[in-house]
Amino acid sequence: MASASAFGRCGRVALLGAMLVLAACGLPRSGPTKREVMSGAVENGGSTNIVMVNDAIARAASYAPTYGFSRSFQAAGQVGADEIRPGDTLGLMIWENVDDGLLTSMGASSTQLQQLQVDSAGFIFVPYAGRIRAAGNSPDALRQIITNRLASQTPDPQVTVTRLAGDGATVSVMGKVGGQGVYPIERPTRTLSSMLAKAGGVAIAPEVAVVTVKRGGETGKVWLTDLYSNPRNDIALRPGDVILVEEDSRNFTALGALGGQTMVPLGNEQINALEGIAMVGGLSSNLADPTGVFVLREEPASVASKVLGRSVQSTQRVAYILDLTQPNGLFVARDFLLRDGDTVYVTEAPFVQWHKTISALTGSLSQAASLENAVK
Structure with missing residues (x-):
């Protein structure tokens, strides 16, 4: 025994x-403890800058990348509605003040030349007038050029020039619009907003719609709501522009002792840390440590220098700590803005592991x- x-x-x-x-x-847990996260600090030989957030830090980190068009986009003038361009189709009518003219048939006083397409170099060919540069001229200017060319061969010629189609001055509209396609730049559709309307409007919620314009080697983008609220964003279109409408993909990730763990879209609004936590159900009352709310971020050098109080030359890995139990902790969290790619991580309270x-x-x-x- x-x-x-x-x-x-x-x-x-x-x-x-x-x-x-x-x-x-x-034992199972939702992630690393507050102490374990802080053990990766640069001071401990790690690669993460641990920063306790206060009012000054919240202001320094409030950098928010914005969309908008560069000065070259905004300074571009509108395409003249009557300006002839490569690819346009023209119609000519020529009257001659003789019975037997150069171009007219017997007994006729005029001749009509239809479907004259402006070639890729901007030229057309007119019998007896030769190869004439049409691109860059208005129909009236081209009329005068052709008249002068024919005047030396037939007395007092009269010419009219009509722009039948504007296939040369077009833009491509793609993405989340009512009707994707290639559209001509015409008098009513010379700006970005009017062209979107011509394409059937945007087919997604305006608050998450981003409009991108590619022009040559340059690209600009703007929120749809900013396009309509700020006239400077309603840029003039140029031939060959590509317009893409897509749903914004900016988001942050919520992990740890929260009401939910998920990726949360940011939309076009500025969302602070308190709002971000509320969007996933708030702190878990049974698990969360309100002194260990982390926002993990890759901070650009310009912002990191302000936050860290020293000059840095490269992107820095920063773990911001929000202590909601401080007297002004909730106000600080309210002033701390979340950005695309952020991770909001809430640690478990020490009592949870003890329990x-x-x-x-x-x-x-x-x-x-x-x-x-x-x-x-």
Whole structure:
């Protein structure tokens, strides 16, 4: 009996030791503790700058990248509605003041030349007038050029020039619009907003719609709401522009002791840390440590220099700590703006791990007692 009792005591000690090891490193949890995150600080040989957020830090980190068009986009003038361009189709009518003219048939005083397409170099060919540069001229200017060319060969010629089609001055509209396609730049559609209307309007919610314009090697983009609220964003279109409408993909990730763990779209609004937490159900009242709310971010050098108080030359990995228990902690969190790619991570309260440890040990001791009774 003594040996059995000794075995039971030894078994309990062994099981207790095993459970202590399990409680120390094997219990389930939602992520690293506050102390474990801070152990990766640069001061400890890690690669993360740990920054406690206060009012000054919130202001320094409030940089928010914005969309908008460069000066070259905004300074571009509107395409003249009557300006002839390569690819346009023209119609000519020529009257001659003689019975037997150069171009007219017997008994006719005029001739009509239809479907004259301006070639890629901007030229057309007119019989007896030769190869004439049409691109860059208005129909009236081209009329005068052709008249002058024919005047040396037939007396007092009269010429009219009509722009039949404007296929040369076009833009491409793609993405989330009512009707994708290639559209001519005409008098009513010489600006970005009017061309979007011509394409059937935007087919997604305006607050998440981003409009991108590609012109040669340059690209600009703007929120749809900013396009209509700021006239400077309603840029003049140029031939060959590509317009793309797409849904904004900016988001932040919420992890840890929160009401939900997910990726959250930012839209075109400025969302602060408090709003971001509320969007996923708030802090978990049973798990969260309100002193350990982290915002993890890759900070550009210009902003990192202000936040860290020293000059840096490259992007820095920063873990911002928001302590909601401080007297002004909620105000600081309200003033701290989230950005695309941020990770909001809320650590578990120390009590949670302690509770899990006690629960694990209590359950294990009960199992050990049952085992001892079975041995007896």
